[in-house]
Amino acid sequence: xxxxxxxxxxxxxxxxxxxxxxxxxxxxxxxxxxxxxxxxxxxxxxxxxxxxxxxxxxxxxxxxxxxxxxxxxxxxxxxxxxxxxxxxxxxxxxxxxxxxxxxxxxxxxxxxxxxxxxxxxxxxxxxxxxxxxxxxxxxxxxxxxxxxxxxxxxxxxxxxxxxxxxxxxxxxxxxxxxxxxxxxxxxxxxxxxxxxxxxxxxxxxxxxxxxxxxxxxxxxxxxxxxxxxxxxxxxxxxxxxxxxxxxxxxxxxxxxxxxxxxxxxxxxxxxxxxxxxxxxxxxxxxxxxxxxxxxxxxxxxxxxxxxxxxxxxxxxxxxxxxxxxxxxxxxxxxxxxxxxxxxxx
Ligand SMILES: [Zn+2]
Ligand SMILES: [Zn+2]
Numbered sequence: 001x002x003x004x005x006x007x008x009x010x011x012x013x014x015x016x017x018x019x020x021x022x023x024x025x026x027x028x029x030x031x032x033x034x035x036x037x038x039x040x041x042x043x044x045x046x047x048x049x050x051x052x053x054x055x056x057x058x059x060x061x062x063x064x065x066x067x068x069x070x071x072x073x074x075x076x077x078x079x080x081x082x083x084x085x086x087x088x089x090x091x092x093x094x095x096x097x098x099x100x101x102x103x104x105x106x107x108x109x110x111x112x113x114x115x116x117x118x119x120x121x122x123x124x125x126x127x128x129x130x131x132x133x134x135x136x137x138x139x140x141x142x143x144x145x146x147x148x149x150x151x152x153x154x155x156x157x158x159x160x161x162x163x164x165x166x167x168x169x170x171x172x173x174x175x176x177x178x179x180x181x182x183x184x185x186x187x188x189x190x191x192x193x194x195x196x197x198x199x200x201x202x203x204x205x206x207x208x209x210x211x212x213x214x215x216x217x218x219x220x221x222x223x224x225x226x227x228x229x230x231x232x233x234x235x236x237x238x239x240x241x242x243x244x245x246x247x248x249x250x251x252x253x254x255x256x257x258x259x260x261x262x263x264x265x266x267x268x269x270x271x272x273x274x275x276x277x278x279x280x281x282x283x284x285x286x287x288x289x290x291x292x293x294x295x296x297x298x299x300x301x302x303x304x305x306x307x308x309x310x311x312x313x314x315x316x317x318x319x320x321x322x323x324x325x326x327x328x329x330x331x332x333x334x335x336x337x338x339x340x341x342x343x344x345x
Contacts, residue, residue, distance in 0.1 A: 003119035004326035004343075008054045009046025012327040020115075022070040025126025027134055029082055032064035032143025034117030035317065036333040036341040037151060038176075038244070039267065044330050048267075051112040059343070060086035060110055062117025063137065063146030073129055081137045083146040085153065085299035086110040088128040102157070102293035109293075117147075118326050120345045132296055138307045144317045144342040145306060148177075152311060153294035153302035155181040155265075159189065160298070161289045162238050162263040167192040171227060171236040171255055172212075174243030175203040177316060177340045178265060180210055182240045184311045187211050195230055197223050206339065210312065227255045235260055242266050246274030253280040253288075261287045317342045 001019045006012050022028045040058050042048040063083035066076050076082065086109040089101035096104050110116045110133075114125055124134050137146050155178060164170060168191045172179045175198035186194050187210075196207040196215045204215040216226050227236055235257035241248055244266040252262045253276060268274070280286060294302070305311040318338030321329035323345040333341040 001120035002323055002345075003057050003115075004059075004323060005055050006043065006052070006058050010044065012044060012330070014324045014326060017119075019121050020123035022068045022123060023126065024071040025073055025129055026070040027066060027073055027076055027082075027124045027129050028068040029062075029064045029084070029122045029124060029134075030067040031062050031117050031119060031122055031345045032081075033147045034059040034062040034343045034345070035144065035147040035151070036330050036343065037061055038333070040330050041334040042267070044327070051107065051109070053113065056112075057115035057119045058111050059117030059119065060112065061147045061150040062122065063143040063149070064122075067121060070126070076134070076136065081139050081141075081143070081146070083135050083137050083149050083303060084110060084122075084124060084128070085133045085135070085294065085296050086112075086116070086150060087293050088114070088125065088133055089131055089296070091131060099295065101295050118323065118343055120323065135300070135303055137303065141307055144320070144344070145313045146303075147342065148313045148316055148340065149299060149303045149306055150294070151177060152181050152306065152313075153299040154178075154291065155185055156302050156305075157294040157298040158182070158240065158263050158265045158291040159185050161291055162240065162261040164189050164191060164238055166190040168237040169193045169195070169231050171239045171252075172196045172207075173239065173241050173248055173252065174198060174266065175200070175207040175215070176242065176336070179203075179240070179242035180206055180316070180339065181311065182242060182265070183207055183210055183212055188305070188310060193230060195227060195236065200336070203339070206315070223251070224255060231257065237261065238263070240265055244268045246270060246272055249274045250276045250280075253277065253284070253286060256284070256286055258284045259287070260284070261289065264288065264290045267292075316340045320344055
């Protein structure tokens with residue numbers, strides 16, 4: 001088979017590798033699609049190194065068909081469709097026991113420590129299968145849509161932590177794939193209003209089509225004025241930062257109402273250093289949360305939302321590349337053109 005092997009910063013090589021053999025408890029998946037994430041960009045550029053041990057195969061957003069099932073595996077038939085929640089929790093550590101398996105002390109994940117989806121086949125390890133990280137899915141949903149379950153699951157996690165709910169006014173900063181997922185989830189949760197802030201006209205168009213009440217270009221309009229207008233001068237109940245610009249943190253603090261919730265969803269550039277008016281947190285009683293990855297329970301919810309069509313992902317993948325052009329796919333995703341890039345082995 002061929003796979004995109006990451007050999008170190010800026011070195012990705014598509015080459016012939018052995019098809020993994022399935023041992024007891026393992027499942028071999030023929031990848032139908034692997035969508036590219038901002039984290040892949042940061043890994044390829046050498047900006048993120050934790051958990052990466054080159055040479056390895058990246059890709060943590062994938063779905064496909066079962067190609068082989070190891071001994072002692074129940075519940076999976078060859079050629080049935082599956083999608084995988086990439087984090088493999090140990091289920092024993094302090095965090096796993098407290099519903100924070102995404103920051104498991106023995107953290108490992110497919111596409112990081114374990115070879116991922118930028119490959120024709122992925123071996124899903126026995127501990128992942130046993131933990132229920134591999135999900136059987138509906139047969140009639142295309143793999144590129146099923147692959148989006150992973151980023152959507154992280155958004156489900158973020159919304160749960162920020163308690164997005166009935167009649168809230170939500171400000172989504174950044175309308176890339178993540179911002180557009182948050183927009184849709186917020187509407188499903190029954191919020192009163194979603195304001196989206198996004199410089200790209202194309203992406204604002206997507207946001208409007210998906211139901212954003214207001215889509216603002218922060219480079220030509222005064223976002224704080226719009227938020228004030230839309231909230232009777234109070235500020236947003238929840239601000240979701242979906243773009244990795246550290247300077248936005250302070251802006252988010254100012255745009256939230258007193259007692260508002262801010263979720264730092266995006267991983268930030270420059271190691272995340274930002275100067276913030278911390279007194280805003282103090283005097284305005286702000287609640288600031290972060291989120292990284294998702295739990296199996298978030299993944300399960302996200303999968304149901306995609307399978308049922310309640311979250312519309314049909315137009316999310318705008319660029320498709322064959323596996324041999326995986327590095328180009330990652331660079332395209334970095335360019336911010338379109339919405340989501342998929343690699344189709
Ligand atoms: Zn990701
Ligand atoms: Zn653990």
